[in-house]
Amino acid sequence: MSKHICRCEEVSEDEIRQAIADGATTVTGVKRRTGACMGLCQGRTCRRLIVGLIAAETGQNPAEIETSSVRPPVRPVTVEALLSPAGDTAGCKGREEDK
Amino acid sequence: MSERTADVIIIGGGVIGASIAYYLTKLGVKPVLLERGDICAGTSGACDKAISMQSKNPGLHLDLALESSAMFPGLGEELGADLDYHRYGGMIAIENERQMAIMEKFVERQKNHGLPVEILSGDEARKRQPAFAPSVIAATYSPADAEVSPLKLTFAFARAARRGGADIRTGAEVRGLLTNAGRVEGVVTQAGEVRAGVVVNAAGVFAPAVGRMAGLELPIKPRRGQIIVTEPMPPMVHGEIWSARYIVAKYNPEMIRSEDPEAAxxxxxxxxxxxxxxxxxxxxxxxxxxxxxxxxxxxxAAVLRHAVSILPFLAKVHVIRTFAGLRPYTPDGMPILGPVDGLEGFVMAAGHEGDGIALAPITGKMLAAYIAGAETDKRLRDLALSRFQQAK
Structure with missing residues (x-):
């Protein structure tokens, strides 16, 4: 069995190679086909590994491979922190818990 | 420049284009599907997973949805893929008497159209959905609502179509339409011409740009939907949940204004x-x-504020991502399907707004049957572009 590339969603290298064979040419294309990058870390670890696999399989220049879009929040944050006014202690607490 | 000939060209690799391609191959027609980006890269890849019956307007809309819904249970096996399809039912939370009055009428009309649905008291609703706030005074329940992975569904349609002989091309941008004497003859892409007697516009929110290539004004507008994703957790929500405000926002957003102007x-x-x-x-x-x-x-913030009022446990849950998709809105909330007067061979298949996933199977089946000449569903007449042109 091949190793996990996306640890959060347990997506293997084989599955990612299959997605590329299926037509994925971007990280988002791999993501939509496999679920990689959709977990808790939002691709922080696997995004670069996936770029490497796309480059190896398709011969594209890694620098020109589109990575997945980065959307808020930057890291997991509680709903109540998002709903509290900026600077509120609940918001700070939410961020502390994530450390 | 390469030039080639096909029977049918489908423009757009979202769930609608992929579904039409698949159902065409079932009838022995091998279409060319041209997608500017990647399969499932637009609206179909930026939506939620509900196959909602309860949100459909009783009438043709609900009839089509029920027919489409009946096609889902065997679809995964037919397409050879796990679609994460489940029919767990759905509930609409009612927060006040004003919403109750609206929902009672809506539910009565849905029942008359054959949808199994009932209104439960607040306590009965919380038995089925323990996460509901004490302030939820009642909720509808229908066993007909279901769910599916829109990503798995779209890719499964595209792969099954490819296995059936469809030529699915990504990175193929349509830049012009070839027409002659009121007939469509093909398209021009960045890689040359592709000729075909039938061109299907399944470009979703980009359908108006394709329409303009044919000199047509299509009343489709992109309508943004923002969605929030939380951390994974054990089962907390059973089936699909909507608020009565969702139904009101879908059909008459002005009615929300007195409750929450920003939400309106x-x-x-x-x-x-x-x-x-x-x-x-x-x-x-x-x-x-x-x-x-x-x-x-x-x-x-506005979505989460409303969500917490109905599902209070959410306050302590972590958000991991937000995203937005564009839904192809039409003025009457119904898709534009079928032939177009004055341009023979040009077929519309766009404008499903938020119903594209639910209506994909029936849309693909109806249009494939029409294009292959097997049968013309009478309902295509009511769904044609001409319904917006008659007023002129």
Missing amino acids: DLGVGLAAGQTAEGTLLIGGTREFVGYDTAVTPEAT
Whole structure:
């Protein structure tokens, strides 16, 4: 069995190679086909590994491979922190818990 | 420049284009599908997973949805893929007497149209959905609502179509339409011409740009929907949940204004469900902002404020992502399907707004049958573009 590339969603290298064979040419294309990058870390670890696999399989220049879009929040944050006014202690607490 | 000939060209590799391609191959027609980007890269890849019957307007809309719904149970096996399809039912939370009056009428009309649905008291509703707030005074329940992974569904249609002989090309941008004497003859792409006697416009929110190539004004507008994704967790939400405000936002957003003016501006209504992976998808908004797919903190807050009022446990849950998709809105909430007067061979298949996933099987089947000449569903007449042109 091949190793996990996306640890959060347990997506293997084989599955990612299959997605590329299926037509994925971007990280988002791999993501939509496999679920990689959709977990808790939002691709922080696997995004670069996936770029490497796309480059190896398709011969594209890694620098020109589109990575997945980065959307808020930057890291997991509680709903109540998002709903509290900026600077509120609940918001700070939410961020502390994530450390 | 390469030139080639096909029987049918489908423009657009979203769930609608992929579904039409698949059902055409079942009838022995091998279409060419041209997708500018990647399969499932637009609206179909930026939506939630509900196959909602309860949100459909009783009439043709609900009839089509019920027919489509009946096609889902065997679809995964037919397409050879796990689609994460489940029929767990759905509930619409009612928060006040004013909403109750609206929902009682809506439910009565749905029942008369054959939808199994009932209104439960607050306590009965909380037995079925323990996460509901004490302030939820009642809720509808229908066993007919279901869910599916829109990503798995779209890719499964595309792969099955390819196995059936369809030529599915990504990175193929249509730049012009070839017409002659009121007939469509093909398209021009960045890689040359492709000729065919039938061209299907399944370009979703980009369908108007394709329409303009044919000199047609299509009344389709992009309507943004923002959705929030939470951390994975054990089952907390059973089946699909909507708020009565969601139904009101869909059909008459002005009625929300007295309750929450900001929510009315953003078209906020709750649509929530839990994925197979355990994350919650919490929507959503209905905003006219052109083709802007940005997420905004105002909408995130407005959606979450409304969501917490119905599902209080959410306050302590972590958000891991927000995203936005553009839904192809039409003025009457119905898709534009079938032939177009004055341009023979040009076929419309766009404008499903938020119903594209639910209506994909029936749309693909009806249009494939029409294109292959097997049968013309009488309902295509009511769904034609001409319904918007008669007023002129």
